[in-house]
Amino acid sequence: MGWATDLHDASFRGVQFECTTVSDSWSKTIATHQAPYSNAASVEDMGNDPRRISIQAVYAGEDYLTWLNALLAALQENGPGELIHPIFGICYAQVTNHNVNHDVDNYDACSFSIDFVIAKSQKTKRFIPLKTQSFIQPTYIIANPAAALKQALEKLKLNDKNAFFNVVNKIRTGLQTVRNVMGIAKNAIENILSPETWATGLIDDITGLVTFDMSISAVSKWRDVIKRIQRFDKLFDTDDAQNEPVELKQLWRATQVASVVAISQSVVATVRNEMAQNQETSFTPVELAVIRQQNRQTLQQVINIEREQVSLGIDAVSQIQVYKEIADQIHLQIQELIEVHPPITTASIQVPCTLHWLAHFLYEDMERAHEIRRLNPDLVNPAVLQPGMEITVYAR
Structure with a gap:
């Protein structure tokens, strides 16, 4: 995966622009100590100079002048501002110089260059609780896909009973496969016609597999369950999927994401409880950061898939918004735990x-x-x- 798949929308103080090239440079401050009549020198590293960024960008279109005037106003303000770097994301930068170029052959466009120097980042307040949800309910993630699948099954039952029974049997077989591989005992008869019920039950059973104690590394247990969940990414991707509702795959994606999120909630709850009792935590800040990164990757992957499903007629937009909200809350929850410790x-x-x-x-x-x-x-x-x-x- 290269930078082309992870670009940010470049902007300065909220004014967006289209980048053509970006150049970042770093340098060091060096003190050279040399004795008279000597070719040898002692070089002392005095630290890093602030990073410098040079951006070449363009505005094009009939409204380009409106955007240009807004950007010029942002550039002329005093002090550093928030720069969204197209590669590295958010940083705080001071404008050192900028220029605008107009070309007679491009009357509805202009090119410009801006030079920045990275300023000191705004300090994050420490030891102040963040406003995060105490617990993220998995049902919030699967609610919309479950309702959509239930409606699709009812419609399929009226139009094609053979296809309806095939789908129901496939769901039942798939759930049984997951339980067998994960080592989960089936405690009750599942109502396949109630997608929210069986999805919630499976999530609860998977979450119950994760128990943290000091006999085995807690992060190893977490990593083991996550890898086992990932094995079922293609559970309902088969060659005979023509008559199957696309809502089934959407719900399965949501169920996997909800399982990962629920396990992460167990991690958060465990660390919070250990901190409240002033005990040594089962997860170090570095391990918490790894868990946060895994959740971010899982949610980003499913968001990318949902965006590809818009043309199939399913409600992907609202589900993508759910995933974005969940990603933000998990980030804040884990960041809160990390910042309880010294950096x-x-x-x-x-x-x-x-x-x-x-x-x-x-x-x-x-x-x-x-x-x-x-x-x-x-x-x-x-x-x-x-x-x-x-x-x-x-x-x-």
């Missing part, structure tokens, strides 16, 4: 030492060695830290 940083090992010595050096508390160990699961030998190693730690 994550790295420490460079200067002398050979152990984790206990490093914990004493950083925090004056060697008991926090296990905390550093959890933040560095790939560490081979915690008793031998060599100079030059980069260790992930909490900021002091």
Whole structure:
């Protein structure tokens, strides 16, 4: 996946424009110390200079002048503003210079260039609870697709009973396959004609598989269940799908997403409870960030699929909006948990030492060695830290 599939709509202070080229440059501040009559020099790295961005863009069309005047007004305001970089997304930048070019052959268009320097990002307030939902209900995700499938089944029953029974049997077989592979016992007879009921029941059963304790890594359990759910992406994609309602695949996509979201809600609830009891959390901030990224990828994939389904006559627009709202809430929930801790940083090992010595050096508390160990699961030998190693730690 390249940048062409993940472009952002470029804008500055809310005024959008079309980019043709973007150039980003980085440089370092270097102090050179040299003795007289010596060819050797000691070079000291004084840190990074702010990133510079050069954007070439165009406006075209009969209303181009309206957009150009709005952009010029935004560029002439004092102080840094919010820049949506087409590749890297949101950043805060100060305009250093800009120019506009008009060409006699293009009377309804103009090209312009803008140079920015990245300003200091706005500080995020810490230790202040965010306004997030305490729990995201899976039924909210599957409600619309379930209602659409129920209506489609009723219509199919009236028009083609053979196709109706084939679809019902396929749903029953598919659900049984999922339960067998996932190792879920069937506790009650499923009402196939009530899609919301069987979808909700399956989500609850899958969520019940995830229990976090210290005997096995919690993130390993989470990753195992997520991978098992992903195995059923093509459950209802078969060659004999001509008479099957497209609403069935839409509901199945929603059921998979709701299962992933429900498991993430279990993670959030577990960490919140451990923090409330002042216990060591089962998930580190780095692991929480991985879970957030997995949810973002899952939701983005299903949004892309839903956009392709608009031409098939199903209500994809409202379902896409549901997925967007869920993605935002999960992001805020996990960000809230991450920001309860001090920020994550790295420490460079200067002398050979152990984790206990490093914990004493950083925090004056060697008991926090296990905390550093959890933040560095790939560490081979915690008793031998060599100079030059980069260790992930909490900021002091």
